[in-house]
Amino acid sequence: ETPLRVAVAANFLPTAEVLRAEFGAERMTLHPGATGQLYAQISQGAPFDVFLSADQTTAQRLYDEGKALTAPQTYAIGRLALWTPGQPAPEFSQLAGFARLVMADPKLAPYGAAALSCVQRLVPTWQGQWLKGTSVAQAHQMLISGAAPAGFVAWSQVLTAPEAEVRLLPETCHAPLIQQAVLLKRPAPHPAAQAFWDFLFSPTARQQIAAGGYAAP
Amino acid sequence: MLHPDDWQALALTLQLAALSTVLLLLLGTPLAWWLAQGQGRGRALIQTLVALPLVLPPTVLGFYLLLLMAPSGPLVALGLPMLAFSFSGLVLASVLYSLPFVVQPLTAAFRALDRDWLELAYTLRANRWQCWREIILPLTRPAFITAAVLAFAHTLGEFGVVLMIGGSIPGETEVLSVALFRHVESLDYARAHQLAAVLLGMSLIALFIAYRGDRRVAL
Amino acid sequence: MLHPDDWQALALTLQLAALSTVLLLLLGTPLAWWLAQGQGRGRALIQTLVALPLVLPPTVLGFYLLLLMAPSGPLVALGLPMLAFSFSGLVLASVLYSLPFVVQPLTAAFRALDRDWLELAYTLRANRWQCWREIILPLTRPAFITAAVLAFAHTLGEFGVVLMIGGSIPGETEVLSVALFRHVESLDYARAHQLAAVLLGMSLIALFIAYRGDRRVAL
Amino acid sequence: MLRCDFRLTRGSFALSFNTELTPGITALWGDSGAGKTSVLRALAGLDSVAGVIPRSAVGYAPQGARLFPHLTVLENLRFGLRRVAVQDRWCAEAEVIEQLGLAAWLPRKPHELSGGQQQRVALGRALLNQAPLLLLDEPFSALDGATRERLGHWLRDVVQQHRLTCLLVSHDRDEVLQLADRLIWLQQGRVTQQGEALTLAADWAGPFADQQACSVLPARLQPERAEHGLVPAQCAGGTLWLAQPSVAISEARLLIHARDVALSLEPLPSASIQNTLPVQVESWRELNASSVLVRLRCGDYALWSQITRRALNQLNLQPGQHVHALIKAVAMVRHG
Amino acid sequence: MLRCDFRLTRGSFALSFNTELTPGITALWGDSGAGKTSVLRALAGLDSVAGVIPRSAVGYAPQGARLFPHLTVLENLRFGLRRVAVQDRWCAEAEVIEQLGLAAWLPRKPHELSGGQQQRVALGRALLNQAPLLLLDEPFSALDGATRERLGHWLRDVVQQHRLTCLLVSHDRDEVLQLADRLIWLQQGRVTQQGEALTLAADWAGPFADQQACSVLPARLQPERAEHGLVPAQCAGGTLWLAQPSVAISEARLLIHARDVALSLEPLPSASIQNTLPVQVESWRELNASSVLVRLRCGDYALWSQITRRALNQLNLQPGQHVHALIKAVAMVRHG
């Protein structure tokens, strides 16, 4: 029997792996991708049963187009973090001294948009250049490589980094990073689909999601 | 040393690369031969069309291919099975995307091939197939090696198209490059480095063997 | 017809592709010449190393290149400026990534070139440069066209490496492929189609001209 | 008998070729650029032409050898051979290799051979294709005289033995005279003369007229009277002594070069010139500042003699005068 | 004078070449595979060798033409020429094009030419390189006899006029005798004989001995006594009548082929053979079943005569006997 196929926005992949282990690794597979890419695939008939989007709009769009069985439900709320690998994280006001900052492309990822809005609010005088990755994962890679000194990533990505290097951004300076999921329409609904859907919103899952660096709804 | 999933991806990748390369050579050779026969506007156009997919970013190409292969797309309308998110779809996409790497060097080589060798071989009772095996292939071997190496290596590393068309279904469409992407996205850099090392090591050996075997055709 | 941002990306892309292609030819030609001189294990190894970047998924390659170019990386240690996230870095990455498309066909062509033509030209008072211009280049022109077309087209479409190395800074590193990718990923399909059409149209014309000009070298 | 009747054009050059090829060696003679290679290529099926072309397998040795560069000498030799059923082979590989002296080079690649060696391999490859029609484009042009002559004779034997049809392009008059049964003269893409080789050779307006004239006389040999390696031949009312041919034949045709014919008012009993024929002076024409070509009647045949103008004057030759033609015994003999 | 002294090996083939090249035409003679092309390539600097090689610009016409396939005939011809300063040019493009008959093909690509046409372009390209050392590898092998002879004479004139040093590979004995001043005989990669061409030609053990023997005699011409286009020459105690050379010369050396020499016990007053010399029989050796080669003493010189064994017997020749050598007047003359 084919396992349940869960398309997952790349930023949630590490946490999704944990959930999968909990749910039963043999019963489901994860299909990571950028949210936009996954949307394109799903709307062209990709055989995914569940979609964990990185935002609200994409999930809603699928629902509006009749591609989803259920209305979108929030499964996680992301937190944005400033990360300066190898150095103590600076005060936000000190950011003005950075010539370049890394973020996910605001056009492609809500975390990018959030980073943009935070900087505009906290350091309106900043005149530097944005280095944009296609996703928070790519932003993370740019920072890991050491080529860029500081940037905004998902908190979930830097949980294991030394605490001093990371500074969590106040949720007030950006729109909430609401990540929503939908159950997708399939010719024949997967027997495990509903079970996973229930599991995703179960307390156990919420606990894991919270442990993964998200605010569970 | 590798995770079983990665082994599966590796096997799938080799399958894809090998199959694509074989198909590319089978398809590209007659096409290149035809292209080499003349200089007409039609041929230049075909040659251009062959190279054209190359100028699109792989994910974008993948997107258009997806539109083409989708249940509502023209290929299905033509009666083909739905190829998106299947291994066959990957093969089709890889072939299309790597076609210029095969057609381009082969066309150049076929054009440079002196037609007299063939005609001489015909007078010496060689049939078409023997002409190919005994004259054309040996005399244009460097171009075939170029074509095979570029096609194989490019299929190994290609990722955007494959991810878009394939959707990373383990055992079906999750090839090594996609697995590598997955490791990187899930911040599992250790596994990513490991996989990259295996990929590089294997390719190093395969390419080295190909190049060592590429003895100069004495002219 | 195009958004001003896209125009800027287009200009940057053409600059990158043209510069990379020129550099690739300048770099690839002597390398291919040297590779064509013999068959030693060393040469096979170099040829392998040239093709090796191709087997890595572009973003992964980009990641490793970033490691290389980082302030603490070996390139800076060697005294180079920090190339990451700059146009120069893009050029370097593109050159590295497209090198096999140039080296591979040129090596094959140089190997097939009868050394006697050169020696004959030397007896006819041609110096090294004249030999190149009057003998080698015309006789291996199809391979140069192959090389240039593949390198140019691949640089146009290449995206993963560029994205990683460049960080898509508008006017500095945001090339057309990145812009196109962004439109597709952000579901801005209308603009994506438009940009893809422009890219394809332009490439169609450029490639068509290249192929029409590729007259058969009569042998 | 193979009918050929075709036309082709290449730029401003137009070729039209109409003949019937018969077994034996037919020489294709003509100036550089006359179209000889074009004829052979057409017959080999290499260029498509309009008209009739024999549909026969061919053994084609192109001008300039053209060995397959990626194959060894042996592989080149066997390229056609391999595809011929054993019972259809009449030309033995071992014989070809031995005759052409290729044994030492079999494992070599063509570029490791000298020009003449390559040419011999090309000839071998053509012969070993076991085809009834041989097309040889200047097959001996890069060979030294001795090899050339030996291979020529061997080729002639092979062609006769297996009743092959061989079209041989050559620029060498002696080679043509020694080897060819028939001769086709190509001028600017058209056949201007064709016929029996020796007859054409002796023709006043034939291809060899402006080089050196020669005559052809039929003779009846008497091998039973041979002495000192010479055999007497009754020819045009006289007796000529010829080098004894290796096979016993009784009919022969003698080719006598005009420059080998001297004239004397009286017979010469005490000279080493063995062969004299009584002849009658017919006419003469000037060849150059110092020599004339004299046409002599000799029984029913014409005989040419090239002498100096000074001799013509001193002997005071007159048309109708009876004189003695002195012929050096080394003239050529060819089977009936 | 150009000193050459080098060695090279190619597989099992070893070449060693040691000579001094002097202005004029030096023929390089040898069997197929003897190493002629290897010598020329080495002198052209195409292969690196150990030893001394003249450091001179060369005009090299390779075996098999080898025209640049991507250039037109005119571009091929001018390939070297373009790089020579105008004041250093001694060979005029127009003359070369006219003499070689290339005018009609200038815009063509090499593959649109016949074999012989290509060869002529290659010769032109070599000449137009304006180099003092010409290396010609069988430059006439694909040409018809008439063109060959005309071009040979023209080449000889060009070489003489500009005091060039020309190394000419040829398999054609007559060509060598007509054109070459010196002769180098290459056998299996070694120089076995070298020297003045006519002297070597007449050598009993020279390169031409096993083909057809010939003798060389010095003569004093008397142009003032010329008649009927013949000029008398005092030679080895007799008078020979020769075709008058185009330039007035008084010293000449005559090349007399053994087969052009007959013997008579008495002088012949009434025959067209104009030239007789009193000679003394020295010895003879058998050439083949029917003929012998007789060595005659003729003043201080040796003269060869090829006669039949039957004649030898009939004349009952004895060593020491005085006889008359009959020499056809068409023998070759070469300037002193």
Ligand SMILES: Nc1ncnc2c1ncn2[C@@H]1O[C@H](COP(=O)(O)OP(=O)(O)OP(=O)(O)O)[C@@H](O)[C@H]1O
């Ligand atoms: N790469 C090689 N390996 C071994 N032997 C070689 C190689 N190249 C040439 N030879 C040999 O060197 C010898 C000399 O060759 P070369 O071409 O100089 O002969 P040539 O005198 O020009 O003969 P031809 O009259 O046939 O042109 C030949 O016997 C040839 O087989």
Ligand SMILES: Nc1ncnc2c1ncn2[C@@H]1O[C@H](COP(=O)(O)OP(=O)(O)OP(=O)(O)O)[C@@H](O)[C@H]1O
């Ligand atoms: N593509 C072409 N365009 C125009 N003329 C051509 C072309 N190919 C050949 N010719 C001409 O055709 C004529 C015949 O050529 P061919 O090779 O048959 O001559 P050939 O008799 O073999 O001469 P050779 O003795 O020099 O080898 C030549 O005058 C040549 O210039």
Ligand code: MOO
């Ligand atoms: O998880 Mo995203 O949609 O690539 O930021």
Ligand SMILES: [Mg+2]
């Ligand atoms: Mg020809």
Ligand SMILES: [Mg+2]
């Ligand atoms: Mg040679």
